[in-house]
Amino acid sequence: MIEFREVTKQFAGGPPVLNGITLAVPDGELVVLIGPSGSGKSTLMRLVNRLIEPTSGSVWVDGRNVADVNVVELRRNIGYVIQSVGLFPHLTVAQNVELVPSITGVPAAQRRRRAEDLLHLMGLEPAAYAERYPRQLSGGQQQRVGIARALAADPAYLLMDEPFSALDPITREALQEQFLQLKRELGQTILFVTHDVEEAVRLGDHICLLGDGVIQQFGPPDELLHRPANDFVASFMGDSRELLRLGLRTAADYMRPPDPAARGQVGLDWPADRALSALLGAGGAAMQVVAPSGEVVGSLRLSDFAGSSQAQQPAGEPGA
Amino acid sequence: MSRARPDPIVLLGAALGLAALALPWVNFRENRLVLGEGFPLLGLPAGWLLPALWLALGALAWSSWRSDARTAWLGAVLFAVTCAGVSGLLGGAASSLMLEATPLARVSPAGGFWLSVLALYVAGFGLSRWPGAARWSGLLGLLAFAAVPLLGWWQDLGLAQEYANIAGTFWPQLGLHLALSLTALLLALILGLPLGLAAARHERLSGTVLGVAGFLQTVPSVALFGLVLPVFSALGRDATLGSYVGWAGGALLLGTALWRLFGQKIAGLLGGLLALLGVQALLLLGGLALIGMLEGVWLGGRSFSPEALSLSAPLSAWGIRGIGAAPALLALTIYALLPVVTNTFVGLRSVPPALTDAARGLGMTGGQILRRAEWPIALPFIMEGIRAALVLTFGIATIAPLIGAGGLGFFIQRGVEGNVPDLVLLGALPIVLVALLLSGLVGWLGQRLTPPGLRPEAAAQGAELTEASPEVRSVS
Amino acid sequence: MSRLGVQAALLAAGWAAFFWLVSAQELWARVMGALFPQVSTPVYERNTLWELTWQHLGLTGVTMTLVVLIGVGLGVWTTRAQGHAFLPLVNNLTTVGQTFPPIAVLFLALPLVGFGATGAVAALTLYALLPVTRSTVLGLQSVDRPVLDAARGLGLSAAQRLWRLEVPVALPAVLAGIRTALVLTIATATLAPMVGTGGLGVPIIAGLGADNLALILQGAIPVALLALLGDLTMRTLERWLTPWVP
Missing domain, CATH: 1.10.3720.10 (MetI-like)
Incomplete structure (x- = not known):
């Protein structure tokens, strides 16, 4: 668990960037810090591994005040991934991943095996990539190595500062997908900074929206989209936030019993926005909902998407 | 590129080489005290050889058939011969002039020779940009040029005589x-x-x-x-x-102490500088001792005496x-x-x-x-x-x-x-x-x-590799 | 007054102080006599310091005029279509030439160009050409291709492109190259007496030969000041001519 208690941060001569922030990141969860630029989201994250010290208040990791923990030890237990990756240009991919283990004295064979496992996990075949230099990789490949490097010491926590922001849309989506899968497998507690609402909705178990130095709203993505706490949240989450919500659900959440008059098919596990798109494409007529087995399990029409949002919880939401 | 155009750089080199013939090739002096007399190359034995070589090189550079491998070879060989020619004709000129002169006479290279060297550099640079074997022209020419003095054919040149003296x-x-x-x-x-x-x-x-x-x-x-x-x-x-080492050592100790105490603060940095200057002063003394010793061993002269090690020895004993x-x-x-x-x-x-x-x-x-x-x-x-x-x-x-x-x-x-x-x-x-x-x-x-990973070729190679393995494929 | 104005005023004061210092022959004699009482000739007597200074300035001035004319001309010519074929040669020559020690070049050229003022100017010019040519070429090449294309597209002639676009863009680099050449020339001209001309090196060389510290300082102090003033003058000029450079 990462906890912020009444944290305030003020840089010399300026107004407070963070003003009395109290926030808890539960174990095994991914909490997204989001907000306009200058809202202090990166600052808040960098307090955790003490790249910045708070002006007042305290940060607790694993029930210990980070101010009392040896800074090097603290950081080695917290993986760190940044937008510009920061790979060492003079080291190969494998050497970059093995960087921290090589400092802490992990035997060469062991850390090499670990590096290869991680590269494999990140979709970079060690045989092809381990001996390359960072310059020989694309941006997406570099960030995969960056994540592998952060995971090398098997940290319980992960800090990610806009890790996918510099990538092109296709690469970014692919990496997000892969990262979600990885998160489920590894179960780290993750603090994730982004300025991209779609990315926040897609990845976050909870979203913490920062603005003017305070938390404007903290809650599951669905809540911020559907019940913004104030105008700031509503305007930041955007005018199409109800459409974004659809991405959190599947056709199964909206379907009604089978309708013989329905034509065309949508998949039961399709994201709801895709199903809606298919319905609009079919001219608004009812369509059949088909399970992966091919069995028709229900039907959908346009009116199903209206008015039902309050009743249903998004799929996959913890505690739902 | 099947038809090559005249190579202007090699042509410039050939032109410079020909222009050099108008200047005196060597300078001849009866002895060290009198003024010299310039001798152009064309008045000396075998002097016609060099203009012939330059003309051949120029013709090759003018022609449009140099792109095939055989012409490249021809260019490189011709260039090497020209280099040996310039070098050899300098030695030859000296030998022929010294035949009837006293050992006190001196033959020195003059403007024509120096301009020829510049011409060789220009032509060699131009040739080394030709494809194939011509790339080695520079090295080949250098070896050909140096072979002449190494074989002792500059022995009648003033340069060699002065070298023999010293x-x-x-x-x-x-x-x-x-x-x-x-x-x-x-x-x-x-x-x-x-x-x-x-x-x-x-x-x-x-x-x-x-x-x-x-x-x-x-x-x-x-x-x-x-x-x-x-x-x-x-x-x-x-x-x-004693006083020198004392001051330098004191600066070193005091500086180190300040550095330890104040670290990155301004006093600590000044202490670090002080310590460095102390080290410098001591190393300077060591360096001087080394140089003095080398001087003593190689050139005779004053040698380092044990008294210099006494703390009361004046610093002048250390040079x-x-x-x-x-x-x-x-x-x-x-x-x-x-x-x-x-x-x-x-x-x-x-x-x-x-x-x-x-x-x-x-x-x-x-x-x-x-x-x-x-x-x-x-x-x-x-x-x-x-x-x-x-x-x-x-x-x-x-x-x-x-x-x-x-x-x-x-x-x-x-x-x-x-x-x-x-x-x-x-x-x-x-x-x-x-x-x-x-x-x-x-x-x-x-x-x-x-x-x-920081060398330029790594980046070039990388671009190739990345293209061959598209991003998306490795995702799924 | 602007910062540049203050700088220029200080510089003018510096030059005035310098010329006063080299004209004060009496002062030198008294101060040096007091500092080195054991020396019989505390100042150089065959020429006044004023004459030596102007010899040095003349040598530097002639050399720098030649260097700027030839160096900038060569740089411009090799970056035009007419001289483009020679650009690699010039680049190679200036790179390799930089490795030649200037003092050695002065003496290497000696047997070729002969003793005397002409020889000294020729040798100094030969060496100082390198930084000026090199920086002119680099400066002119630093103009972005798209910007040049845009200028062409706007209908600017080749001459207009050179004067209105390339020269302003290249100016900071060219001026920096001239500054390097100037400091180098002032410094190397100090050795001119060894090749048979005058200048501020005369008392230094004479003093070194006679183990006379007073004479050495009489040459060394003015020539050091001259080099610093030359450097500062060029820097001020750079700030004035290219205010857009940070």
């Missing part, structure tokens, strides 16, 4: 020249690397440090030599070994007098400082901030980041600084003999005073050649020390 001291003076510049470089590194590091770490220091180093660089070398003379003159007269190696060493160190400091600074600043941020976030300590990230990335820059500093000190050491230190400048000075151009040449030519050699050597070392 053969015993030539290599020792070259050694002293090297010892002086290398010691200065070492001193500059010990002072300059920490200064560059401090400047890169502390924004407010950088202006001062780089400014002072740049300011010192502006002072003309002869003037700087002159300005440090009185200091050493006074030191040698009034100070003893610290007004004139001599001490002011030369200090002045050369000051000159070498700027390239070392600037390049260390620039190299460390070239490390991307994101990289150090990531490294800190991964739990690396300051020392680990310096050793594992900043140092390897800054190293190519630092090596470039070392190369520049070495060329600089080696060049400026030329005037060290003016203030009584050793070095190849000794022959230049004697040649200028005695009006013996060949002796001047005998000093200046090796300085240029060794400077080129050292520069190439350090440059090569710098390339070797550049981590493979």
